[in-house]
Amino acid sequence: MENKIYNIAIVGGGPGGIASAVESVILKIDDIILLEKGENHSTTIRRFYKDNKRVDKDYKGVKVNLDGNIRFMDGTKESTLDLFDEILSKNNIDARFKTEIDNIKKEGDIFVLRTTNGDELKARFVVISIGKMGVPNKPAYPIPLDIRNKVFFNANSINNDDKVLVVGGGNSAVEYAYFLAQSNDTTLNYRRNEFSRINDTNKDLLDKSINEGKLKTKLGVDIVNLEVQDGKPKVNFTDGSSEVFDKIVYAIGGVAPIDFLKKCGLELDSAGVPIVSSSCESSIKNIFVSGDLLFKSGGSIANALNNGFDIVTEIYKRMQEEK
Ligand SMILES: Cc1cc2nc3c(=O)[nH]c(=O)nc-3n(C[C@H](O)[C@H](O)[C@H](O)COP(=O)(O)OP(=O)(O)OC[C@H]3O[C@@H](n4cnc5c(N)ncnc54)[C@H](O)[C@@H]3O)c2cc1C
Structure with missing residues (x-):
């Protein structure tokens, strides 16, 4: 400061x-x-x-x-x-x-x-x-046409039963992830291991929801690309793993x-x-x-x-x- x-x-x-x-x-x-x-x-x-x-x-x-x-x-x-x-x-x-x-x-x-x-x-x-x-900033890799309606830049269009991936490491990403994790199967993906840019309140909320087992995380890995599987986004990560989600929320800047x-x-x-x-x-x-x-x-x-x-x-x- x-x-x-x-x-x-x-x-x-x-x-x-x-x-x-x-x-x-x-x-x-x-x-x-x-x-x-x-x-x-x-x-x-x-x-x-x-x-x-x-x-x-x-x-x-x-x-x-x-x-x-x-x-x-x-x-x-x-x-x-x-x-x-x-x-x-x-x-x-x-x-x-x-x-x-x-x-x-x-x-x-x-x-x-x-x-x-x-x-x-x-x-x-x-x-x-x-x-x-x-x-809002968009990822560098393309979003396949067939899943564009499953990819969002805020959390307004997520339904309660959606399995969601939130991507980002700032306050917005953490706030979306915490909020969605109360009612949804939610994973937070950030390319770094530490959230150095978030405020103390969000840090506490993040730790709480992870410790309570409500929020899953995928930290220290980036996304290689997106594919389509059964009409849903399949996310391929840099650690070689892949997972299918109902919806993705990118919060990577450019509010x-x-x-x-x-x-x-x-x-x-x-x-x-x-x-x-x-x-x-x-x-x-x-x-x-x-x-x-x-x-x-x-x-x-x-x-x-x-x-x-x-x-x-x-x-x-x-x-x-x-x-
Ligand atoms: C194609 C086109 C043609 C136009 N032609 C004319 C014309 O001939 N004559 C005319 O008078 N008007 C024209 N306009 C309209 C004119 O450009 C706008 O009215 C004017 O630019 C508005 O100024 P502004 O300062 O409100 O916003 P902007 O010019 O949009 O500037 C906003 C700035 O804020 C920055 N910013 C945004 N968010 C943040 C943040 N969170 N933190 C820090 N910075 C941020 C942006 O990067 C940007 O530089 C045209 C507009 C367009 C799109």
């Missing part, structure tokens, strides 16, 4: 997160950090826009006046990424890449953000701007945005959109939400930039009042 307490921790390095970071520096708020799970900022733009794609400021014809200081204009994928590179570097933004936030917990007046690697950092304010394009928001305890409306105030503050005081997450569908770069500006203007005001 880092001892430093950041003023603002920004989760997600797309337009909403970048604007929150840059506008903070312009307002002279120090000790801010931008946390991005990709190898660089703007993963959505890099991954989903075609090279040379035209980028419209008034996306899909919806006119948006820019309120903040970032001079975003019509251009291309490349010119947009160049603009973001430039403003991040010019404003010396402390950006930490390859850092995926797994959950956020409140401890007194401070938020503790935990990464999927088990690192923790603390902040007084949090901006969540993780977009809507997050997809879907809605699951992330629920995990953090944010109130959502019936469409899964976080309930926020006019300054984009969530149901949890001092946690703000920006960008595409605020839209049932749609959203745009200009909107995300404006959200970032509005949020840090509000945070700045609160910090001034505290002085």
Whole structure:
């Protein structure tokens, strides 16, 4: 755990997160950090826009006046990424890449953000701007077509009589395995022998369910591939063993945005959109939400930039009042 307490921790390095970071520096708020799970900022733009794609400021014809200081204009994928590179570097933004936030917990007046690697950092304010394009990580080997409906990335579709394999070694995997083991024949598979990334509560739950004989484990072995046997997944492990399951749940990172928001305890409306105030503050005081997450569908770069500006203007005001 880092001892430093950041003023603002920004989760997600797309337009909403970048604007929150840059506008903070312009307002002279120090000790801010931008946390991005990709190898660089703007993963959505890099991954989903075609090279040379035209980028419209008034996306899909919806006119948006820019309120903040970032001079975003019509251009291309490349010119947009160049603009973001430039403003991040010019404003010396402390950006930490390859850092995926797994959950956020409140401890007194401070938020503790935990990464999927088990690192923790603390902040007084949090901006969540993780977009809507997050997809759970998939295994490197193919999932045969005939069993795709037996393979899941959360535990929502498991029935009580299913024999389940949960794959993964983080908090989500352990939580799914513990929960399913109460009613199902459940095995937890992790490629390592030790669960070094999980919190103490999950460690206790894991030990308890293993000791009580409810949860089986397959530790220190990886999966070579999946085959189909009688319409079910047959899993071949690196130790040469094989086993057939009714269903497999992979929890190997890349939590879907809605699951992330629920995990953090944010109130959502019936469409899964976080309930926020006019300054984009969530149901949890001092946690703000920006960008595409605020839209049932749609959203745009200009909107995300404006959200970032509005949020840090509000945070700045609160910090001034505290002085
Ligand atoms: C194909 C396509 C074309 C588009 N064209 C345009 C256009 O021309 N003009 C326009 O204005 N808009 C366009 N958009 C929409 C625009 O890209 C989005 O509105 C904008 O990117 C939203 O910004 P955001 O910050 O909310 O989210 P995103 O840009 O999605 O950024 C979210 C970031 O958070 C990171 N992240 C996710 N989860 C975590 C986590 N747990 N921990 C750390 N980091 C995390 C992601 O890796 C990502 O970098 C287009 C979208 C698509 C898909």
